[in-house]
Amino acid sequence: MKRIECLRLLAPLVTDELVVTSLTGANWEWRYLTQHEGSMNVSSMGSGTAVGAGMALGLPGRRVIVLESDGSSLMDLSCLATLATYQPPNLKVFVFDNEVYSGSRISHRSPTGVRTSLEGIARGAGIEAAVTVRDVAAFEREARAALAESGLRYVVVKVEEDPDARKLPKPTVDYLENKYRFIRYIERTEGKTIFPTLR
């Protein structure tokens, strides 16, 4: 299963959810597939899930989807304990686990390709809703359930490494522009001012 196959299924399911992408090829693929204004690219290894948690806890009436990778998730395992403690019901984390550090250019194996189970770690941290899916049908089932039901979800999606992600056009929007677009989207849809006018 390729990650982009899953994202193709997910993109049309997203309406007013907020989407956080981490430093992973999923970011390029997500931007290629959708122009959803509620998407925020946080290209920081180890930060995507925690940023999503902050959004979910800070805006509990809005569903938040995090598109993470195995390498990024392994960089902040402590976040799983925080998720387990607070169980934000509006947070849905999808970890696309290709078992390699694709960014290394030599496909260096990640610990999830050796013995480490992110689902096992998440369950050990106290996230009972952690599951692993290995085919597109199971992903679609989990994605639809995650968006339809209340409750923290942590879905590890086993995918093959896909070098084609690197061939996609790269985003032309930088982090600051992405932030302003995202925040203006929140202001418009939540009816509140986040960045006031200049004086």
Next chain:
Amino acid sequence: MTPELAERVVRGLKAAGIDFVSYLPESRLIEILPLLERDEAFTVVCASHEGTAVSIACGAALVGRRPMVYMEASGLFLSLYNVLSVGIRCGLPLLLFVSHTGSPGDKFNSATFAGYGARTVAVLDGVRIPYQVVEVGDGIEERIADVVRAASAAKSPACLLLTGEFTAVAEGETP
């Protein structure tokens, strides 16, 4: 910190608009925590690593909350990657509310903390994070408002380093 000073600090945070606090507990300023947790104006989130706390606060800022990260100085070193790679890169206003452990004003300075204290200000200067060092309780409300305004104006993390009077504990108590 004395209970009275802790109450003033929390009143100052509230008056400055802070409404979201992520933290890892520490020993000098901990008196503020029960006050924050008791007050429904604040969403309070305990993390297990200061870097996680910073990223959580960044997420809160992106959806319109006015967050602060409470931690001790060693946590500033641990979380600097998150401050830089999310807070600064995305231009997010965050209040870093930091006990200036190991600074000369720290009433419980020791070999455990001194190494951090000697370098904290230099690190903040190096990464160009605006900050104020506060040693006395008088005027703390204004200092908080100043640093929150600095963060908001620069759309950047800004730091309050609290030492001196803020690190004192009741007689017979150890941090």
